[in-house]
Amino acid sequence: RGQDLGAIFPACDWAVTRPQGTEAMIEAVKAAIPARTEWLGAHAYRAWEPAAARKQTDPKHSCAKSGACGCPGMSYLIAWFEEAANTLAAFGDDVFTTIAQEARSAGVSLVVSMQRASGYQISTDTRESIPSVLCFGVGSDTDAGFALPDEVLDMGANPAAWSNRRPGYLYAVAAGIDEELYANPARSYRNDPVALEWVASSFAGVRMAIDAVTAKAAASVAGRAYT
Numbered sequence: 001r002g003q004d005l006g007a008i009f010p011a012c013d014w015a016v017t018r019p020q021g022t023e024a025m026i027e028a029v030k031a032a033i034p035a036r037t038e039w040l041g042a043h044a045y046r047a048w049e050p051a052a053a054r055k056q057t058d059p060k061h062s063c064a065k066s067g068a069c070g071c072p073g074m075s076y077l078i079a080w081f082e083e084a085a086n087t088l089a090a091f092g093d094d095v096f097t098t099i100a101q102e103a104r105s106a107g108v109s110l111v112v113s114m115q116r117a118s119g120y121q122i123s124t125d126t127r128e129s130i131p132s133v134l135c136f137g138v139g140s141d142t143d144a145g146f147a148l149p150d151e152v153l154d155m156g157a158n159p160a161a162w163s164n165r166r167p168g169y170l171y172a173v174a175a176g177i178d179e180e181l182y183a184n185p186a187r188s189y190r191n192d193p194v195a196l197e198w199v200a201s202s203f204a205g206v207r208m209a210i211d212a213v214t215a216k217a218a219a220s221v222a223g224r225a226y227t
Contacts, residue, residue, distance in 0.1 A: 001017040002017055004082075005082060006193075007193040007194075007197045008200050009200075010204075011199065011200035011207065014225060014226045019086070021225070022081070022087050022091075023090075024221070024222045025225075025226075026087075028226055029077075029079045029099050029103075030098055031217045031218060031220055031221045032077065032213075032217040033098075033099065033102045033106045033108060034102075034217075035216065036048075036074060036077070036106040036107060036213055036217070037105055039074055040074070040105075040107065042063040043062065043069070043071070044061050044062070047107070048076060048106070052073060052074055052107065053075050053076065055070060055071070055072060055073055056068060056069050056070060056071045056072075056073065057070065073208075074107065074211045075208040075210070075214070076107050077106075077107060077108045077109070077214060078108070078109045078111065079099065079110050079111070080113070081110075081112050081113065082113045083114065083115070084096075084114045084122075085115065088114075088121050089121075093120075093121060093123040093126070094123040096110060096126045097123055097126045100112075100130050101125070101129045112126075112130065116138070116139070116143060117143070117146050117147055118143070127146075131174070131175065132172075132173060132174035132175065133147055133148065133172075133174070134170050134171070135147040135157075135170060135171045135173075136159065136169065136170045137159050137160070137162045137163045137165070137166060137170075138159045138160050140160055141158075141160050143159075143160065144157070144158065144159050144160050147159070148173065149173060152171065152182045152183055155183035156183045157171050159171055167190070168187050168188045168190065169185050170186050170187070171183070171184075171186065172186050210227055215227045
């Protein structure tokens with residue numbers, strides 16, 4: 001409800017803090033995914049890439065029968081659900097499954113952030129469809145086993161060793177990180193509201209406007225809430 005991240009809300013196209021808004025956002029993302037993949041396919045993109053965000057002037061990425069189509073670009077989309085345990089409790093452990101399984105091909109990143117992940121909260125299908133993880137200190141080896149891949153734990157990763165005694169310490173498992181570093185603890189730093197406000201205002205000029213493809217799909221289920 002804005003306790004930690006409220007200062008950055010101005011940098012978000014759509015921020016909600018109530019269950020009703022969260023439900024609308026989930027349905028809007030679900031509607032946007034097929035619309036976005038259809039647009040990417042029509043413009044000969046096998047996956048989203050930066051060129052997809054720009055005006056389509058390349059004949060190789062055209063929905064026209066000949067020549068460049070000149071269509072406006074489609075921005076990358078991030079759907080971030082903070083304190084997601086509340087959402088999972090309200091709507092079921094498979095509420096994110098469809099998004100998690102289809103998001104990457106549509107140029108969408110799904111972030112599910114929660115204090116303690118477990119099999120009682122989030123479905124196996126959702127978990128297996130999320131390719132990256134940041135795991136901070138946890139209370140037990142069981143919690144660590146749910147968050148981190150077995151091979152990373154076998155390499156020596158142990159977030160239960162520091163529990164909540166080292167704020168910001170984490171293990172990061174994601175594409176682009178050397179796999180040999182997966183078991184090395186990393187460190188993040190908390191940004192205070194002043195820093196978050198600076199980020200929101202300083203980068204406002206380079207943020208892409210809402211693209212028409214996502215806007216139209218979201219409007220079909222959420223009206224003008226997104227736009």
